Amino acid sequence: MKADTASTAELLNASDLSRVYGGGKGVFGISLTLKAGEVVGLMGPNGSGKTTLLRMLATASTPTSGRLTWFGNSNSRDPSVRRRLGVVLDQAAHFDQMTGYQNGWFFARQFGLTPDLARSRLDELFSWSGISDARDQRVGEYSLGMKRRLNLVEALVHRPAILLLDEPTLALDYRAELDLIERLQLLTLTGTAIILATNDVHLAERLCDRILFLHQGRVIREGRVPELMTELAGSKEVQLQMSSPVSLEKLWLLPAVQAANVEGDTVHIVLARGANPADVLAVLNGTADLVSTMRVRRPNLGDLFLKLTGVALPAAHE
Amino acid sequence: MMLAGTVWQRELLEFYQRRRAMVIKLLFPLFIAIPLLFTHAPVIYVAMALTMLITIIGALGAGAVLTRERLVGLTVRYRTLPVTPGRLLLERLTVNAAIDFLQLIPVLLLVAVRYPNSIAWWPALLLTSMAALLVGNLLGAVASVLSDSPGEVMLYIFIPLLPVLYLSGVFAPLTEPALLVVSRFLPFSYLHEALLGALGGQSNLLPWETALAGLGFLVGAAGLIGRLGRRVLESE
Numbered sequence: 001m002k003a004d005t006a007s008t009a010e011l012l013n014a015s016d017l018s019r020v021y022g023g024g025k026g027v028f029g030i031s032l033t034l035k036a037g038e039v040v041g042l043m044g045p046n047g048s049g050k051t052t053l054l055r056m057l058a059t060a061s062t063p064t065s066g067r068l069t070w071f072g073n074s075n076s077r078d079p080s081v082r083r084r085l086g087v088v089l090d091q092a093a094h095f096d097q098m099t100g101y102q103n104g105w106f107f108a109r110q111f112g113l114t115p116d117l118a119r120s121r122l123d124e125l126f127s128w129s130g131i132s133d134a135r136d137q138r139v140g141e142y143s144l145g146m147k148r149r150l151n152l153v154e155a156l157v158h159r160p161a162i163l164l165l166d167e168p169t170l171a172l173d174y175r176a177e178l179d180l181i182e183r184l185q186l187l188t189l190t191g192t193a194i195i196l197a198t199n200d201v202h203l204a205e206r207l208c209d210r211i212l213f214l215h216q217g218r219v220i221r222e223g224r225v226p227e228l229m230t231e232l233a234g235s236k237e238v239q240l241q242m243s244s245p246v247s248l249e250k251l252w253l254l255p256a257v258q259a260a261n262v263e264g265d266t267v268h269i270v271l272a273r274g275a276n277p278a279d280v281l282a283v284l285n286g287t288a289d290l291v292s293t294m295r296v297r298r299p300n301l302g303d304l305f306l307k308l309t310g311v312a313l314p315a316a317h318e
Numbered sequence: 319m320m321l322a323g324t325v326w327q328r329e330l331l332e333f334y335q336r337r338r339a340m341v342i343k344l345l346f347p348l349f350i351a352i353p354l355l356f357t358h359a360p361v362i363y364v365a366m367a368l369t370m371l372i373t374i375i376g377a378l379g380a381g382a383v384l385t386r387e388r389l390v391g392l393t394v395r396y397r398t399l400p401v402t403p404g405r406l407l408l409e410r411l412t413v414n415a416a417i418d419f420l421q422l423i424p425v426l427l428l429v430a431v432r433y434p435n436s437i438a439w440w441p442a443l444l445l446t447s448m449a450a451l452l453v454g455n456l457l458g459a460v461a462s463v464l465s466d467s468p469g470e471v472m473l474y475i476f477i478p479l480l481p482v483l484y485l486s487g488v489f490a491p492l493t494e495p496a497l498l499v500v501s502r503f504l505p506f507s508y509l510h511e512a513l514l515g516a517l518g519g520q521s522n523l524l525p526w527e528t529a530l531a532g533l534g535f536l537v538g539a540a541g542l543i544g545r546l547g548r549r550v551l552e553s554e
Contacts, residue, residue, distance in 0.1 A: 060397040061554065079400035087398045091391030097332045102321060109323025110399050118323075136319065 009035050010072075011162050011193050012057065017066035019052050026064070027052050027217040034162065034193045039184070041204040042197040043301060044214035045311050050197035051090050051166055053214070057195060058087040058164045070162070083112055086160030088168050090197075092147035096140035100131060100150050103139055104157060111158035118157070125153040128183065130176060145171040152180065156187075163187070163194045169203055181206055199313045201300040205229075211301060215309045225301070232299040232307070234273030238280055241266050241293035246284065254283050259307040268312050270303045325399075325406055329413040343421050347371060351425040355432045361519035368425070369488045369510045372447055375418050376454020377461070377479060380411060381471040384462035384550070393551060404547035411459060411543050415451040422447060429516050438525045439515035445532030446509040452539040453505045460546070463553045486510055505535040 012034040020026040027049035034040055042050045055061040056068065059076040068074065070081045094103050101122065108118035126132045129149040134142065139150065148171045155163060163184070169177045184194060184207055198204055204211060204225070211228060213221040221228070235258065242265050251260050251267075256275030261268045269280060277296045284291070302313040320335075322328040333340060350371055354364045387393050396406060426447065430440065461474035483489060485500050486507035492498050501507040508523070508531040515521040515528070523531075 055394065058398055060394045062552065077402055079402070082398060082400035085398065087395075089391065089394055089398075091394070093391035093395050095328065095332060095392070097335050098322075098328075099319070101319065102331065105321045106323060106328050110325075110401070112400070115323075 011036055011070070012195075013067075013069045014057065015067045017053070017056060017063050017068060019056055019061065020064045021052075025217065027056075027214070029066070030212075030214075030219055032057075032212065034195060036161070036191040036193055037188045038210070039188055039194040039196060039208045041208035041211045042195065042214060043199060043201075043204060043211055043305060043313060045199070045313055047216075048214040049217040050214055052217075054164055054166050054195065054197045055089070058085060058089070060087070060089065083158065084161040086155035086158065086163045088148075088151045088155045088163075088165045090166040092144060092151055092171075094139040094142075094147060094150060096138065098139060099136050100139055100142065100146075100153075101126070101135040103150060104135075104153050107154040108157045111160075113158055121157050121159075122153070125157055128179065129153050130179075143171075145173065145176070148172060149176065156183075159192075161192060163192055165194065166197045167199070168196065169198065169200050177203070199302070201302040201313065204301055213305055213308060215305075215311065221304075221308055228301060228304055232270075232304055235299045235303070236271045236275065236277060237297050237299040237303045238269040238271060238277050239266055239293075239295040239297070240269070240280070240291050242290050243292045244290045246287045246290060250283050250287075251280065254279055259303070259310060261306055261310060261312040263312050263314075268303070268306060270299060270307050325401065325409040326413040329410060329417070333417050343417075344424070347375065347421055347425045348428075351428055355428050361514065361517045364517055365510055365513040365519060366488050368429075368513050369450075369486075369506055370483065371425075372422060372450050372509060373454050373479065373483065373506055375421060376415060376451035377458040377475045378472065379418060379458065380414050380455040381458030381461045381465070381475050382468040383414075384459055385465045385468045385471045388462065389467070396551060402547065403551045404544035407459065407547040407550055408540060408543045411452065411455040412540070415448065415455045418451045418455070419448055422451075429513075433516060433518045436516045436518055439512055439521075439528075442508075442512040442525045442528035442532060443516045445529050445536060446505070446512040447532075449505045449532045449535035449539060450509040452536060452543075456539055456543055456546070459543075459550045463550055482506065502531075505532075505539075508532055508535065 010033050014030060014032040017030045018026065018028045030053060042053060044050050056063050059082055062076065071084060073081050075081065104122045105118060108122060113121065126135050129152060131146050131149050134146060139147065152168065168180060172180065181203065188194060196208060208225055210224050212219050248260050248262065251257050251269060256272045257269055258272050259270040271277065281291065306312050320331055322331040350367065354367055426443065457479065458475055461471050464474045465471035482504055483506055485497065486504045487501050488506060488510050492501055508528050511521045511523045512528045515525060
């Protein structure tokens with residue numbers, strides 16, 4: 001074990017971390033620290049490097065360069081490190097021939113729980129996750145949502161010091177998402193640190209202390225959630241649902257437009273403080289009648305990302 | 319409900335719970351062995367067929383399973399377990415080889431029943447079979463790293479396997495001294511010799527020599543698996 005002199009309050013420390021794949025893709029020069037009880041969100045569109053980064057932090061993949069320590073230990077294969085991590089990866093992979101409970105039991109025992117403790121924790125977590133009734137069913141017969149819940153059970157069963165979650169609310173219904181947020185909030189109170197890769201802006205705003213925006217493998221912006229939100233203070237997000245495609249060029253004639261992006265049949269526009277949303281329709285001029293729905297709402301972290309990069313975050317629940 | 323808390327227990331549990339696959343796995347070697355052993359097939363052909371059967375059983379199972387697991391994301395999950403990659407791969411392949419051996423027991427029993435006078439060769443046959451299965455599993459595991467589908471893994475297994483079987487003297491007796499030397503470094507040549515002996519044929523080695531070589535390859539393969547754990551389980 002290679003003990004560091006780094007502060008023990010830092011559960012995780014990544015410095016200038018890179019993982020390069022063929023074709024120049026990957027993540028580059030990322031630095032990150034994580035303290036007990038802290039929740040850090042990784043946000044970015046698909047291919048921005050969230051999953052690659054999370055896998056490195058979860059010891060599932062090795063950085064090409066840079067330095068990474070967990071609890072002051074830089075050996076990613078050290079069982080004492082892995083025993084203190086709880087991981088939900090992007091793929092809901094399980095042993096499909098085994099039942100949900102058998103899967104949970106395997107992970108609980110692998111992470112060092114005694115049979116009695118494994119039994120009581122699994123009983124509680126299966127009940128919490130709402131898959132109690134299916135615990136004796138083969139995982140191959142589970143829906144994606146049930147598999148994701150089982151992932152959470154397996155990640156939480158050994159009460160890890162660091163939780164690394166890749167899109168944890170993916171395929172969860174509203175009730176399950178609320179339960180998860182509550183559970184994670186409680187865990188942070190007991191000192192569990194969480195890294196969350198997500199595009200669910202509501203989850204990130206409710207749960208995260210800090211956010212790292214990733215774009216093309218690099219951190220383009222980092223900050224505490226309230227600080228980031230102040231950058232959008234007074235701004236508005238206008239969503240136009242179009243019945244036919246329109247050019248965005250006209251929109252840029254409006255000085256108040258800070259960002260605009262088309263996603264499917266919806267145009268997302270971030271307007272600066274004081275702008276009148278009706279001006280958007282005015283500037284669209286002859287094509288305004290193609291707008292089937294117009295929504296104006298308070299901007300969120302997704303709008304800040306759009307403002308910074310010109311790229312919209314994919315909707316988390318599509 | 320049966321529960322598994324370790325990697326090797328999990329392998330056994332999954333094998334046990336796939337009943338239909340288990341029955342097929344246990345029966346199919348018999349479909350090959352019975353006609354070979356209870357007809358008048360020449361010993362050299364029986365030994366060749368059984369050597370190939372044992373080798374392929376070892377290599378294909380592990381290769382296909384590990385490739386599928388990599389594709390569905392299970393390999394990445396394995397990487398987050400608090401177990402070193404070497405130990406993890408060793409546990410998995412050893413259990414797989416043990417299951418493969420279980421699959422072969424009826425065949426080996428038939429050999430013993432058909433040729434009861436070759437008892438001196440049984441220890442050698444057991445040890446060389448286990449070694450060939452473990453080496454086959456290792457070969458399958460390495461091939462799985464190169465493959466993008468369980469079907470493709472067969473290609474990566476057979477490309478090296480067939481020449482190796484030839485160099486082991488399985489397809490034809492080796493007469494070139496250089497090739498004979500090469501064959502002594504290949505585990506399948508000892509399995510072939512053990513089978514020739516156990517089937518009442520003419521072997522080039524003594525039973526104890528063959529048994530010792532089998533034991534050596536068994537230990538060597540286990541050591542190599544431990545060393546290759548990272549390469550097999552952490553390649554992307």
